[in-house]
Amino acid sequence: MRLTVHLLSRLFAGLVLAVFVLAPASLGAQENAAAGTGRTPSPEIVAEQRGKITAFAAEADRLEGRMRGNLDDDAVLVEVRNALEGMTRDLIASGVAFRPRLAAINGRLDEIGPARGADEPPEPPALSEERQSLIAEKAEINALLGEAETISLRANRLIEEIARVRRELFANTLSRRYDISAAVSPAVLKDFAAEAGKVRNSVSSWLRFVVSYKLRWVLLATFFALLAAGVLLFGGRRLFGDMLLADPAKPEPSYLNRLSVAFWSTFLPSAALAVFLAATWFFYSYYGVLRRDIGEMMVTLFNVIAIVFFVYRLSSAVFSPDLPNWRLVPMRTGAARALFWLVCTTALVMGIDSVASKVNQVTGSPLSLTVAKSFFATIAIGLLVIVIALIRPWADEAGRPRRWHPLFRLLLFALGGGTVLAALLGYIGLARFISQQIVVTGAILATMYLGYLSASAISEVGAFGRTSFGRALDRRFHFDEATADQLGLALSMCITLLVLAVGIPLILLQWGFQWGDIRAWAYNLAHEVRVGSISISLVGIASGILIFLLGYFGTRGFQRWLDGKVMARGRVDAGVRNSISTAVGYAGIALAALVGISAAGLNLSNLALVAGALSLGIGFGLQNIVNNFVSGLILLAERPFKVGDWIVAGGVEGNVRKISVRATEIETFRRQTVILPNSELINAAVGNWTLRNRLGRVDIPVNVAVESDPRHVHAVLLEIVNAQQGILKNPAPSVDFSGFADGALNFVVRAVVPDITGTLAFTNEMRFRIVERFREEGILLPAAPPRPAPAKPAGA
Amino acid sequence: MNKTILATCLAMAVATPAFAATVINLDDTAHTLVVTEGGSQLDVPVGAGETVEICPSGCFVTLPNGDRAALTGTERLEIKDGRGRVF
Numbered sequence: 071m072r073l074t075v076h077l078l079s080r081l082f083a084g085l086v087l088a089v090f091v092l093a094p095a096s097l098g099a100q101e102n103a104a105a106g107t108g109r110t111p112s113p114e115i116v117a118e119q120r121g122k123i124t125a126f127a128a129e130a131d132r133l134e135g136r137m138r139g140n141l142d143d144d145a146v147l148v149e150v151r152n153a154l155e156g157m158t159r160d161l162i163a164s165g166v167a168f169r170p171r172l173a174a175i176n177g178r179l180d181e182i183g184p185a186r187g188a189d190e191p192p193e194p195p196a197l198s199e200e201r202q203s204l205i206a207e208k209a210e211i212n213a214l215l216g217e218a219e220t221i222s223l224r225a226n227r228l229i230e231e232i233a234r235v236r237r238e239l240f241a242n243t244l245s246r247r248y249d250i251s252a253a254v255s256p257a258v259l260k261d262f263a264a265e266a267g268k269v270r271n272s273v274s275s276w277l278r279f280v281v282s283y284k285l286r287w288v289l290l291a292t293f294f295a296l297l298a299a300g301v302l303l304f305g306g307r308r309l310f311g312d313m314l315l316a317d318p319a320k321p322e323p324s325y326l327n328r329l330s331v332a333f334w335s336t337f338l339p340s341a342a343l344a345v346f347l348a349a350t351w352f353f354y355s356y357y358g359v360l361r362r363d364i365g366e367m368m369v370t371l372f373n374v375i376a377i378v379f380f381v382y383r384l385s386s387a388v389f390s391p392d393l394p395n396w397r398l399v400p401m402r403t404g405a406a407r408a409l410f411w412l413v414c415t416t417a418l419v420m421g422i423d424s425v426a427s428k429v430n431q432v433t434g435s436p437l438s439l440t441v442a443k444s445f446f447a448t449i450a451i452g453l454l455v456i457v458i459a460l461i462r463p464w465a466d467e468a469g470r471p472r473r474w475h476p477l478f479r480l481l482l483f484a485l486g487g488g489t490v491l492a493a494l495l496g497y498i499g500l501a502r503f504i505s506q507q508i509v510v511t512g513a514i515l516a517t518m519y520l521g522y523l524s525a526s527a528i529s530e531v532g533a534f535g536r537t538s539f540g541r542a543l544d545r546r547f548h549f550d551e552a553t554a555d556q557l558g559l560a561l562s563m564c565i566t567l568l569v570l571a572v573g574i575p576l577i578l579l580q581w582g583f584q585w586g587d588i589r590a591w592a593y594n595l596a597h598e599v600r601v602g603s604i605s606i607s608l609v610g611i612a613s614g615i616l617i618f619l620l621g622y623f624g625t626r627g628f629q630r631w632l633d634g635k636v637m638a639r640g641r642v643d644a645g646v647r648n649s650i651s652t653a654v655g656y657a658g659i660a661l662a663a664l665v666g667i668s669a670a671g672l673n674l675s676n677l678a679l680v681a682g683a684l685s686l687g688i689g690f691g692l693q694n695i696v697n698n699f700v701s702g703l704i705l706l707a708e709r710p711f712k713v714g715d716w717i718v719a720g721g722v723e724g725n726v727r728k729i730s731v732r733a734t735e736i737e738t739f740r741r742q743t744v745i746l747p748n749s750e751l752i753n754a755a756v757g758n759w760t761l762r763n764r765l766g767r768v769d770i771p772v773n774v775a776v777e778s779d780p781r782h783v784h785a786v787l788l789e790i791v792n793a794q795q796g797i798l799k800n801p802a803p804s805v806d807f808s809g810f811a812d813g814a815l816n817f818v819v820r821a822v823v824p825d826i827t828g829t830l831a832f833t834n835e836m837r838f839r840i841v842e843r844f845r846e847e848g849i850l851l852p853a854a855p856p857r858p859a860p861a862k863p864a865g866a
Numbered sequence: 867m868n869k870t871i872l873a874t875c876l877a878m879a880v881a882t883p884a885f886a887a888t889v890i891n892l893d894d895t896a897h898t899l900v901v902t903e904g905g906s907q908l909d910v911p912v913g914a915g916e917t918v919e920i921c922p923s924g925c926f927v928t929l930p931n932g933d934r935a936a937l938t939g940t941e942r943l944e945i946k947d948g949r950g951r952v953f
Contacts, residue, residue, distance in 0.1 A: 165936020215934035226905035
């Protein structure tokens with residue numbers, strides 16, 4: 071089981087790697103294929119593209135004319151701009167199409183060679199003709215490319231001008247002041263009645279038409295639409311069952327639980343409704359049921375219904391007026407209920423305003439009616455926002471209601487008040503803009519805030535492990551607590567980034583920035599942030615870090631492979647293996663660091679100035695470290711001792727456990743690890759008991775009483791040691807009569823043992839035997855020296 | 867197995883596609899290219915042996931010897947002996 075998992079994961083990794091390496095390559099190949107027109111680029115390309123480029127020039131003229139004729143129609147301007155952008159892309163594609171032919175011409179010209187000089191043998195006329203024709207063709211292509219360039223320049227300048235005109239239009243809309251006295255006069259009511267009559271006539275005539283001729287199709291279309299929506303709704307309920315409904319019995323649902331219920335209970339019904347409406351519209355227009363004006367009104371109506379329903383479901387999930395435990399934001403129940411109704415009403419008012427605008431546009435109603443409608447809608451929204459600001463949503467410790475954060479309150483008052491004021495003063499365009507922005511940007515910001523809350527809920531300790539996704543991963547991979555927590559943290563960071571990456575462009579887009587602008591900013595931010603003369607590239611730094619990590623893991627893997635497979639099989643000495651793999655490790659990491667730094671694009675020349683100034687101090691401070699480092703390298707190369715040797719250095723005796731680049735770890739016999747800096751091991755004498763072999767001489771000093779017979783003692787000792795097992799006969803053991811110190815006769819028994827690291831048993835046994843033999847032979851060990859007399863107390 | 871997955875993710879992240887066209891000057895002298903990008907025409911100097919990145923979103927380039935080329939932002943343009951070759 072484990073084997074297959076291991077194998078599968080390697081296979082998967084290999085596949086993914088292959089995909090990602092081949093994909094850009096194949097994309098590149100695809101592009102080149104698309105750019106080229108076949109195996110042998112033919113001269114027809116010139117004629118083909120000439121026709122296209124002429125067409126582009128004509129198209130540019132037409133679009134410019136259209137633009138100049140519609141300088142106050144924003145929708146037409148957007149259309150023209152899109153057409154121009156498409157044309158610039160086509161122009162470049164046209165230019166790229168010449169590339170293979172140009173390459174072929176250049177190649178052939180290189181083959182033919184330059185024109186022969188006057189003093190060189192003449193070439194066949196066919197060759198010089200060919201050269202002439204090739205040069206002429208190249209000149210033609212260059213001319214066409216120049217034309218394409220000019221048209222592209224012109225189109226881009228037109229695009230810039232359109233942007234400028236649109237900005238001016240927008241500014242004018244905001245600053246235009248209408249006469250609202252006309253809006254609140256009784257004449258408006260008459261206009262409204264007339265308008266309503268027109269709409270009623272239009273709709274009823276359409277209904278009559280449908281009932282008489284298209285009833286069957288309408289029923290069929292409605293049936294299909296209901297089917298599609300029903301599938302989505304019931305299928306979703308079956309699949310996600312308990313995630314859809316908030317269980318009122320559950321006392322303390324976790325935040326993630328609440329979030330997932332909120333998400334599904336918002337998404338699924340809204341999606342089902344959206345599918346139903348979209349399918350209805352699609353089938354109606356497919357069967358030709360719709361009339362042009364009814365169709366436009368229906369589209370807007372359906373959009374509004376979908377959006378208002380979505381806001382209704384979202385607010386009921388977020389505020390959860392009936393089930394306080396499931397609320398996503400901890401509010402007082404009364405405030406939650408009020409906010410729920412206020413938000414839904416705001417969305418409803420915006421929706422009605424939107425539908426009414428469309429109806430006005432389609433039926434061509436008078437200006438006074440449009441102004442009146444906008445006037446009342448914006449004032450309504452402004453008042454609603456002010457009421458929202460007045461609510462006291464939080465409860466403090468004593469349970470008393472508390473207001474919004476003061477800055478937030480201020481913002482809401484400013485926005486609401488500003489809308490009402492602008493409307494009252496007649497700046498209807500400005501009021502409409504502010505109210506629209508409040509609702510849309512507010513909705514996006516609220517959603518982003520929920521996303522951020524969910525990210526912080528996941529990043530809490532242990533929260534990720536409790537989710538069903540986390541549990542599934544745990545069953546599969548068996549993470550421990552710490553890893554699961556780190557995964558949760560990483561996931562929450564990803565969610566936050568995703569929220570920002572989706573939300574901010576959305577807000578910018580609907581403020582009127584172009585998608586191309588946003589993309590250009592994102593590209594600049596990622597690639598080059600200029601601060602003065604320093605240029606930081608986030609992508610560069612990230613790729614530098616990634617390359618370093620790649621190099622680091624690669625080095626470790628290579629080290630393991632080298633040690634385990636190559637050197638172990640080759641029966642290389644353990645010390646040499648350690649040296650080589652350590653050296654390989656350091657070299658690999660240094661290389662990875664260098665490559666990573668250069669990939670990050672860091673300019674190290676600025677650092678060099680600073681380093682130069684500090685070099686003196688750094689040099690002095692790092693003296694010892696560098697000393698140790700170089701000593702470590704020498705140790706690795708020269709190997710005066712290896713791992714496992716018993717050495718005596720720096721007053722410490724023990725077995726070598728690890729040789730690092732700065733210090734060596736020695737484990738004493740009392741299991742204490744002493745870390746000796748390498749400089750001590752190089753600059754001072756080091757004793758190694760096991761450098762060449764494990765032989766060693768054991769010296770056992772024996773003192774006997776002065777009265778003993780030395781020759782007898784010597785013979786006994788020699789007999790004992792010769793009878794001992796486990797010593798070498800060559801060099802033969804010996805007994806030295808070494809002196810007369812300490813009021814006794816000093817002997818030293820010397821024997822060479824094969825393994826100096828395991829002599830305890832031998833020396834113990836030797837000493838036992840010596841004592842036993844001495845007792846047998848009656849040889850006395852020296853008496854204890856007399857104790858010094860205790861000092862006489864003074865006065866006694 | 868964690869290491870394998872980690873290594874795969876790293877490799878994926880490193881294999882990002884190019885973002886802009888690269889111009890490499892293989893000569894010993896500096897050259898100046900006339901780059902028409904968007905609505906502007908700029909002179910872009912490329913020193914000897916230097917590599918510059920230009921036009922992430924397509925442009926027309928006029929090479930030192932008068933030849934023209936259209937780039938989409940994913941190519942490599944090598945200048946040798948004043949002549950350019952696009953890869």
